Amino acid sequence: MAVGASTENLAARHERARALLERGAQAAKHTLALDLLERVHEPIGEYPYRGWETLYREQWKYDSFGRTTHSINCTGSCAWKVYVRNNIAFKEEQYADYPDINPTLPTYNPRGCQKGANYKEYVYGPQRVKYPLIRTGERGEGKWRKASWGEALSYIADKIVSAISNYGPDTVTFYSANPAKFLVSYAAGARLANLIGGVVCSFYDWVSDLPPGEPMTWGVQTDSCEAADWFNSKYIIIWGSNVLETRIPDAHFVTEARMHGTKIIAISPEYNPVAIHADIFIPVKPGTDGALALGMAYIIVNEKLYDENYLKSFTDMPMLVRTDNGKFLRESEVVSDGKAGNFYFWDKSSGKAVLAPGTIDCPDKTLDTGAIDQALFGTFIIDTLSGKVEVTTVFSLLKKKLKDYDPASVSDITGVDAALITRIAGEFANTKPARIIAGAGVNHYYHNDLINRSMILLAALTGNVGIPGGGFDHYVGQEKYWCEEGFLKLAYPLGNIKQRFQPTTLWAYVHSEIEKIEGKKEREGKGDPENHDLWPRPISEYIRESVDRGWMPLYPEGTLDSGKTPRILLVWGANFLNQAKGAEYILANLWSKLDLIVDTDFRMNTTGLYADVILPSSSMFEKWDLSTTDLHSYISPFTPIISPQLESKTDWQIFLELARALAGTKFSFTDTLPDGSTINRDFSTLVNDFTEQGTLSEDKSAGQFILDNSMETKGMTMDMLNEQPRRIVATDKEWTSDMKDKEAYYAFQRMYELKQPLNTLTGRQQFYIDHDWFLEEFHEELPVYKPPVDGTKYRLRFLTPHGRWSIHSLWRDAKYQLRLQRGYPIVYLNPDDAAARELSDNDPVEIFNDNGAIIANLCISTRMPEGLTLMYQGWERYTFKKGGFQSPTTIRIKPTQLAGGYGQLKFKVNYWGPTGNQKDTRVEIRKYMEVE
Amino acid sequence: MHNGNDIFFFYQWNAATENNSVADYPIFADAIAMEIPLFTEESILCMGAMDKPVNIIFWRADLPVPENIVAGGMGTPQISPDEASQNIRHYQKWKDGIWDVIITRPMAAGSENQVSFVRGKNYRIAFAYWKGGAYAERGGHKIVSEWQYLSIR
Amino acid sequence: MPVQKQVRMVADLNKCLGCHTCTMACKTMWTDRNKGQMHMYWNNVETRPGKGYPKDWETQGGWFNTKDKNSILLASINEGYGTPWEYNYDQVLKTNGGDASESVSESVLTPSPRPSGNAYASNWDEDVGEGTFPNSYYFYLPRICNHCSDPPCVDACPRQAVYKRKEDGIVLVDQKRCRGYRYCIKGCPYKKIYYNPEEKISQKCIFCYPRIEQHKGNLCATQCVGRIHHVGFADDTASGAYKLVNIWKVALRLHPEFKTEPNVFYIPPLSPPVYSPQLTEDQRIPVEVLANLFGDTSDQTHDQRVERIKEIFRIIRTEREKVAKGERSELIDILIPHSEADRIKV
Ligand code: SF4
Ligand code: SF4
Numbered sequence A: 001m002a003v004g005a006s007t008e009n010l011a012a013r014h015e016r017a018r019a020l021l022e023r024g025a026q027a028a029k030h031t032l033a034l035d036l037l038e039r040v041h042e043p044i045g046e047y048p049y050r051g052w053e054t055l056y057r058e059q060w061k062y063d064s065f066g067r068t069t070h071s072i073n074c075t076g077s078c079a080w081k082v083y084v085r086n087n088i089a090f091k092e093e094q095y096a097d098y099p100d101i102n103p104t105l106p107t108y109n110p111r112g113c114q115k116g117a118n119y120k121e122y123v124y125g126p127q128r129v130k131y132p133l134i135r136t137g138e139r140g141e142g143k144w145r146k147a148s149w150g151e152a153l154s155y156i157a158d159k160i161v162s163a164i165s166n167y168g169p170d171t172v173t174f175y176s177a178n179p180a181k182f183l184v185s186y187a188a189g190a191r192l193a194n195l196i197g198g199v200v201c202s203f204y205d206w207v208s209d210l211p212p213g214e215p216m217t218w219g220v221q222t223d224s225c226e227a228a229d230w231f232n233s234k235y236i237i238i239w240g241s242n243v244l245e246t247r248i249p250d251a252h253f254v255t256e257a258r259m260h261g262t263k264i265i266a267i268s269p270e271y272n273p274v275a276i277h278a279d280i281f282i283p284v285k286p287g288t289d290g291a292l293a294l295g296m297a298y299i300i301v302n303e304k305l306y307d308e309n310y311l312k313s314f315t316d317m318p319m320l321v322r323t324d325n326g327k328f329l330r331e332s333e334v335v336s337d338g339k340a341g342n343f344y345f346w347d348k349s350s351g352k353a354v355l356a357p358g359t360i361d362c363p364d365k366t367l368d369t370g371a372i373d374q375a376l377f378g379t380f381i382i383d384t385l386s387g388k389v390e391v392t393t394v395f396s397l398l399k400k401k402l403k404d405y406d407p408a409s410v411s412d413i414t415g416v417d418a419a420l421i422t423r424i425a426g427e428f429a430n431t432k433p434a435r436i437i438a439g440a441g442v443n444h445y446y447h448n449d450l451i452n453r454s455m456i457l458l459a460a461l462t463g464n465v466g467i468p469g470g471g472f473d474h475y476v477g478q479e480k481y482w483c484e485e486g487f488l489k490l491a492y493p494l495g496n497i498k499q500r501f502q503p504t505t506l507w508a509y510v511h512s513e514i515e516k517i518e519g520k521k522e523r524e525g526k527g528d529p530e531n532h533d534l535w536p537r538p539i540s541e542y543i544r545e546s547v548d549r550g551w552m553p554l555y556p557e558g559t560l561d562s563g564k565t566p567r568i569l570l571v572w573g574a575n576f577l578n579q580a581k582g583a584e585y586i587l588a589n590l591w592s593k594l595d596l597i598v599d600t601d602f603r604m605n606t607t608g609l610y611a612d613v614i615l616p617s618s619s620m621f622e623k624w625d626l627s628t629t630d631l632h633s634y635i636s637p638f639t640p641i642i643s644p645q646l647e648s649k650t651d652w653q654i655f656l657e658l659a660r661a662l663a664g665t666k667f668s669f670t671d672t673l674p675d676g677s678t679i680n681r682d683f684s685t686l687v688n689d690f691t692e693q694g695t696l697s698e699d700k701s702a703g704q705f706i707l708d709n710s711m712e713t714k715g716m717t718m719d720m721l722n723e724q725p726r727r728i729v730a731t732d733k734e735w736t737s738d739m740k741d742k743e744a745y746y747a748f749q750r751m752y753e754l755k756q757p758l759n760t761l762t763g764r765q766q767f768y769i770d771h772d773w774f775l776e777e778f779h780e781e782l783p784v785y786k787p788p789v790d791g792t793k794y795r796l797r798f799l800t801p802h803g804r805w806s807i808h809s810l811w812r813d814a815k816y817q818l819r820l821q822r823g824y825p826i827v828y829l830n831p832d833d834a835a836a837r838e839l840s841d842n843d844p845v846e847i848f849n850d851n852g853a854i855i856a857n858l859c860i861s862t863r864m865p866e867g868l869t870l871m872y873q874g875w876e877r878y879t880f881k882k883g884g885f886q887s888p889t890t891i892r893i894k895p896t897q898l899a900g901g902y903g904q905l906k907f908k909v910n911y912w913g914p915t916g917n918q919k920d921t922r923v924e925i926r927k928y929m930e931v932e
Numbered sequence B: 001m002h003n004g005n006d007i008f009f010f011y012q013w014n015a016a017t018e019n020n021s022v023a024d025y026p027i028f029a030d031a032i033a034m035e036i037p038l039f040t041e042e043s044i045l046c047m048g049a050m051d052k053p054v055n056i057i058f059w060r061a062d063l064p065v066p067e068n069i070v071a072g073g074m075g076t077p078q079i080s081p082d083e084a085s086q087n088i089r090h091y092q093k094w095k096d097g098i099w100d101v102i103i104t105r106p107m108a109a110g111s112e113n114q115v116s117f118v119r120g121k122n123y124r125i126a127f128a129y130w131k132g133g134a135y136a137e138r139g140g141h142k143i144v145s146e147w148q149y150l151s152i153r
Numbered sequence C: 001m002p003v004q005k006q007v008r009m010v011a012d013l014n015k016c017l018g019c020h021t022c023t024m025a026c027k028t029m030w031t032d033r034n035k036g037q038m039h040m041y042w043n044n045v046e047t048r049p050g051k052g053y054p055k056d057w058e059t060q061g062g063w064f065n066t067k068d069k070n071s072i073l074l075a076s077i078n079e080g081y082g083t084p085w086e087y088n089y090d091q092v093l094k095t096n097g098g099d100a101s102e103s104v105s106e107s108v109l110t111p112s113p114r115p116s117g118n119a120y121a122s123n124w125d126e127d128v129g130e131g132t133f134p135n136s137y138y139f140y141l142p143r144i145c146n147h148c149s150d151p152p153c154v155d156a157c158p159r160q161a162v163y164k165r166k167e168d169g170i171v172l173v174d175q176k177r178c179r180g181y182r183y184c185i186k187g188c189p190y191k192k193i194y195y196n197p198e199e200k201i202s203q204k205c206i207f208c209y210p211r212i213e214q215h216k217g218n219l220c221a222t223q224c225v226g227r228i229h230h231v232g233f234a235d236d237t238a239s240g241a242y243k244l245v246n247i248w249k250v251a252l253r254l255h256p257e258f259k260t261e262p263n264v265f266y267i268p269p270l271s272p273p274v275y276s277p278q279l280t281e282d283q284r285i286p287v288e289v290l291a292n293l294f295g296d297t298s299d300q301t302h303d304q305r306v307e308r309i310k311e312i313f314r315i316i317r318t319e320r321e322k323v324a325k326g327e328r329s330e331l332i333d334i335l336i337p338h339s340e341a342d343r344i345k346v
């Protein structure tokens, strides 16, 4: 073939090809490759083949989107936009539409975290509970059969009725964690409990997130500023708190405050992520934070860096205390018709004792002391009904007490350089507004109340409580349900007075028979320098006294006398078993007492695996609900973006259906409540009662009911919230400050600005507690330092802080999150400690003590000091070859937290009750040899 | 070899290891290719040229089927986008250090993106061979032959 | 310049939380399509000092410094990039029921393959750090493709299937023309191109171009709850990104010695002072460690980089103190952007 001919041929063919191409571009069968043959000459800027770029544009396409948040007790309450394509929720993105508070504060946008960014994994993942399951094997064996809703619910209803008729309604126990994260869903279970006479368990004290020092000092459960107010601080001590990991959506207020000139001090035993953005990192020996605070107080008091006027007006420092018995001087001791709840100052101008306004029995509800010139120091003689008595001031006593906390001694205890203690104390006192952000790192100790009180003392001495940017702000747990009134009405239709509430720590302690173990340890531990006399009397005596005097309830009634036990445990929206302190004892002793354990959840978890019946609840994409947090002042809705998957139902509908099943039994009984009153409970009307004659049949109307009945949300509708989150408009008496337009919420404004008394005996920030137990048995009338309490048998302290990769147990089994970690539970150890035990990174190790053992893998990190080991909490029991992360812990009740009958020390659910602290735990670590 | 309808190419060569996967970053598969000018009698050995495109039959040990490729110069090879030209089948077996690969396709072109093998016609043909595995040969990193002749009888 | 506009991103490491919201935002948008993408994090966050992702990426080399291009290492998924573990959910959780006859019941949720020996994950080193307690140190470094102005990944591809867009300078791998040769992966010294063994082609950060085209920010930046990013076009003098790089000069390039002219910049991290034995004024992250990472240009010496980083710290401190005293600072205003519109201008 001639060359020329072939060229001609080619030209012709090429031509033909081009024509063909144009003709039949769609006729895919005849697409020619020829037009793709152009060489790319300039891939920078002149790339010719860009048609493929539609690929990613397509991936970003969606049919619709909706709004939700997450009810997981993360304190985030973040607004998420969920994109839907083909009825699948395929992508989550922060909504980022929180209205601004004011233009000088950084915005709340965007709020979210890496976990919330992939909640869809649970919506569609293998963890999802798909239909009701009834256990067929042994508990925990993992054998189930699928049941219909009807069967599962009537099974439960029959058991409830039989428990009530055989043992009483107070053997039926309801546990969920935290209304704030899902007001309607929480109310669902609580409402049923309220209607049938069941027991609702506390959570805030049990999980040790309650800062007991707050009710003791301030007469509040907790009140903290919202995150935006951090930006208003000039000095922030982040103390035992790891906001970088645990308050991910809010942490920018810290890093931005720092850029704004605020000095950031991080105090923690290890170099944690928040420390990396601090101006000073202060490594403190674990559990000695209270000593450090008192060491700072020593400097502030002795160098007169305190705010004298503030102390006189807003604290009990000028109040008079008898030197003979250590009690406050009471009006009832001075004049014959005097009241026990009235107390005195020493007025320097008149030279005599005068009554303080604002105390618990004083009709004058103000802290305004007018012309009184209170003495802060001194000893005075008072004529009382029983003769002359010497009195002094709280401040004098405090100063005396603080003598033990000079910088050198505190340095010995805490390991912090004495000069640094002095420096930080001075800076804290001289930079206003100054704030302490406190977290679980200091709140999960046995002596958490003392630690709280010592830290609050610093904020009060310096006049920081009640001002924007200042104070002691505690963040652990999403406890703040802003729309309290509406919630309470929905959850407890018969009134919360008529509700049996149980401080869970006491319940779990008694029914898990921990006392036997703790009592034994106490006896063995004598002589161990760290296991000092925890209890002057056996713990059982304190429990008995507290229960008998009506200070703390213990259900079922008669437990201590007749050995009655709970029979039924209904858990919803919580992972009780996995998170329980003393998990091994709970499983061994409490679990066996229960005839029925029901777990309601959208995903399988440890509690579910050890339950008898599992009910599938809707995910957070599938329901109407409401969420609030103390970290911001907005109310965020959940909305049904997709329909409930598989056979799941919303919590509201589940408890409504359970009410229906109970109604079907037509059971009725007369219930005698602890206060002696009786209620006739007729189950045949339960459905009507539950739905308020049908007006609350829907989740959305239940949510609306909360909004309508709360002053915080007056005028809001569920639909409005779906359009955009709204800021709370006002605050009820539960909170300590007014909600002000254009101002970030901060605590105790009503005290400081409006001079309104606090709900304490003295009406003030009360550092002196003259309760008998405090004075005589524990010597804790003032904040003092007491070391962590676990003995020295095991060498390593064991901390289980909150981390960034989970919210408690949630996401501990989510592979997208696990892939960004090491894939399984790890425990951190310092390189030298690891070397001493001949351990290498990633070795499987056993972490053990007398309570239990866990197997996990080692992560050797320089962030750890010697003598400390750390495992981020929340790992599900089934992620361990042995044990659970709570296995080495126990339940250890501090008797003073059982106290009552004293002003602010009065049981109220989630407000005052013993904490389930767990940080006073020591372990040893050794290599675990796998037997294949 | 052909049977009037289909043409068969038989290959056999020594290969110490069987490299039949591209399942990880450092893993490359063995491959061979035949290059035949698409319209013209001859073309440029390296992937032809714009006006003298080449048709390439590409077998790689991990692919489900060999690919029909058209190229018009360096950096231009393109799997022909029409289904009709992706009509190549194969048989492969590696045993005891020897690859046996048979590649077959209908003699008649499935589309314009393919050479038709016509009885009695001569073709230029070149071969390329990529050693996968540790050699990590791919793209231009390969062993190529000079133009050879293919006569179909 | 053939590229008319160039997107730029500045990341303020003093605000990074190490929270991986960026990672997850990217992952759930672009790389959860198929198995072959599971190991890839177009945006990853690594603890520094540490081995990074992929493991030891800085020492793997790239087109710029390696004569024998074939000798450049390609890390493997499990040992280099980290295993995207699968889990035995069904066996452990039994959410599908399962009757008593099913006797085998696994009780431990186990990653598969189980991490042992040379196990690695993209974030394996999290919070491990260096130094000796109490002077331990570490910080977080979020990384995406730098959409370099002189991108060796483009040069490396013999098919020219890697290219840079004219309108925004975004570097892309043509998903149709890519033949999975992985030269680009060798070429990129930042190891920011990934290989998808399912699709048998290379994939990389696309700077969320479908969003940029709609004038929305890229996800890793907009979803960053630490609010550390500033995104803008290199010539947009009004953008925070421009001001931080060109006016205030507080943002540096990661490994400019790789000679690719990356378009992601970092404000180097301050750190709390050292104890020796009392508290000193010296930052605990040695400035030399930072200078090993960050600099302005490829021809700067190590000492020049050290000086620059010190200078940046001085500038930030001075401006911080100004604001603490109640004065205004433009720099601080940029570093604390009020709204998203202030930090993202596309
Ligand atoms: S970072 Fe790597 S992949 Fe991205 S443009 Fe630069 S060289 Fe290319
Ligand atoms: S710019 Fe977009 S594609 Fe690139 S890493 Fe960020 S989120 Fe992923």
Ligand code: SF4
Residues within 6 Å of the ligand: C015, C016, C017, C018, C019, C020, C021, C022, C023, C045, C140, C142, C223, C224, C225, C226, C227, C228
């Ligand atoms: S989202 Fe932002 S703060 Fe969080 S790790 Fe990524 S870059 Fe850092």
